[in-house]
Amino acid sequence: MKNSLYIVIIGCGRLGSLLANQLSRVGHSVVVIDTDESTFDDLSPDFSGFRVVGEATRMAVLKEAKLKNADVLFAATHEDNVNLMVAQVARKVFNVQHVLARVFDPRREQVYDQLGIETICPTSVAAEMFLLAVASDRAARGDA
Amino acid sequence: MKNSLYIVIIGCGRLGSLLANQLSRVGHSVVVIDTDESTFDDLSPDFSGFRVVGEATRMAVLKEAKLKNADVLFAATHEDNVNLMVAQVARKVFNVQHVLARVFDPRREQVYDQLGIETICPTSVAAEMFLLAVASDRAARGDA
Numbered sequence: 270m271k272n273s274l275y276i277v278i279i280g281c282g283r284l285g286s287l288l289a290n291q292l293s294r295v296g297h298s299v300v301v302i303d304t305d306e307s308t309f310d311d312l313s314p315d316f317s318g319f320r321v322v323g324e325a326t327r328m329a330v331l332k333e334a335k336l337k338n339a340d341v342l343f344a345a346t347h348e349d350n351v352n353l354m355v356a357q358v359a360r361k362v363f364n365v366q367h368v369l370a371r372v373f374d375p376r377r378e379q380v381y382d383q384l385g386i387e388t389i390c391p392t393s394v395a396a397e398m399f400l401l402a403v404a405s406d407r408a409a410r411g412d413a
Numbered sequence: 414m415k416n417s418l419y420i421v422i423i424g425c426g427r428l429g430s431l432l433a434n435q436l437s438r439v440g441h442s443v444v445v446i447d448t449d450e451s452t453f454d455d456l457s458p459d460f461s462g463f464r465v466v467g468e469a470t471r472m473a474v475l476k477e478a479k480l481k482n483a484d485v486l487f488a489a490t491h492e493d494n495v496n497l498m499v500a501q502v503a504r505k506v507f508n509v510q511h512v513l514a515r516v517f518d519p520r521r522e523q524v525y526d527q528l529g530i531e532t533i534c535p536t537s538v539a540a541e542m543f544l545l546a547v548a549s550d551r552a553a554r555g556d557a
Contacts, residue, residue: 274547283517283536288543297547341550343543367550371539373427389542391535392427395515398533399432399487403418403441406485406511 273297277339277365279325279355280346284371286311288343293318300334325355328362336363344370349377356386417441421483421509423469423499424490428515430455432487437462444478469499472506480507488514493521500530 273296278285281303290313293299299318302325303309309320323330325346336342342359344352352370359365369387372378375396381388417440422429425447434457437443443462446469447453453464467474469490480486486503488496496514503509513531516522519540525532 274550276547283519284539284543287519287536287540291540291544292547341547345539345543367546369543369546375427375431387546389539391539392431394538394542395428395489395533395535396431396435398538399428399489399513400435402511402513402531403420403436403485406418 274340275335275338276300276341276343277302277334277336277359278343278345279303279352280344281305281308281311281320282345282347283311285343285345288345289318290316300339302330302334326351326358328358331355331358331363336365339363339365341365341367342369344368346371347373349374353377353381353384353386356381357384360385418484419479419482420444420485420487421446421478421480421503422487422489423447423496424488425449425452425455425464426489426491427455429487429489432489433462434460444483446474446478470495470502472502475499475502475507480509483507483509485509485511486513488512490515491517493518497521497525497528497530500525501528504529 275298277300278289279302281301289299289301293316302321306322321334342365344356349372356368356370359368372388372390375390375393378388419442422433422445425445433443433445437460446465450466465478486509488500493516500512500514503512516532516534519534519537522532522534
């Protein structure tokens with residue numbers, strides 16, 4: 270890779286820590302923000318990024334993470350509202366080019382879309398995978 | 414569709430209710446089990462399946478849902494342990510042919526695999542989608 274990206278990840282839960290570890294491993298500069306310092310225990314020993322403890326909904330915390338330098342922001346906390354708010358601030362105030370947010374409630378995806386925020390909804394994805402499995406089950410029985 | 418399937422869904426949260434509504438709509442026979450009756454409010458008015466209130470880890474509840482007649486079981490509660498236990502019981506005791514479980518912790522996927530249970534891990538899927546987005550971002554900048 271020629272250039273590494275500067276990536277800010279909000280939320281160091283299962284998804285956030287998984288992403289932080291993988292992105293750091295391949296050479297990106299990663300900053301992880303979480304309100305709970307103990308979540309950083311899930312970062313691998315070779316994680317070379319920065320950890321910021323604090324509420325990502327507070328400007329001071331986002332500034333500490335140098336959000337204005339970020340190429341990518343991932344909002345991956347467990348709260349859809351927090352993800353939506355931080356994603357919007359990243360877009361509008363810090364002009365981050367690529368903003369992605371996890372959203373658990375599939376009904377909120379449209380709202381995010383209208384605000385220009387890319388979303389990933391694990392609920393919808395899991396549902397599609399389950400439905401595909403049923404379809405293949407039916408096909409295997411020759412009922413399709 | 415020639416034949417409809419008999420499908421038992423454990424957990425009527427966002428994923429469970431989404432699946433129940435969609436599968437019922439296309440003509441499958443669906444039974445949803447949840448400990449909390451209020452979760453059934455998320456079932457659509459045209460949901461034509463059955464609702465069972467109770468702990469899916471109790472045999473009596475699974476019998477009430479006629480699990481032995483099921484073609485497919487989806488374990489979609491918010492607790493990995495519950496999903497794993499019910500999925501195993503469905504396979505070993507009720508001989509359900511197709512058993513799928515949601516698992517949030519990616520580290521548990523291997524355990525499920527070894528027990529012959531198909532899993533869907535929303536965390537892993539979301540992580541892959543986020544990573545793909547970063548890769549496409551890098552490609553678009555001509556850095557790839």
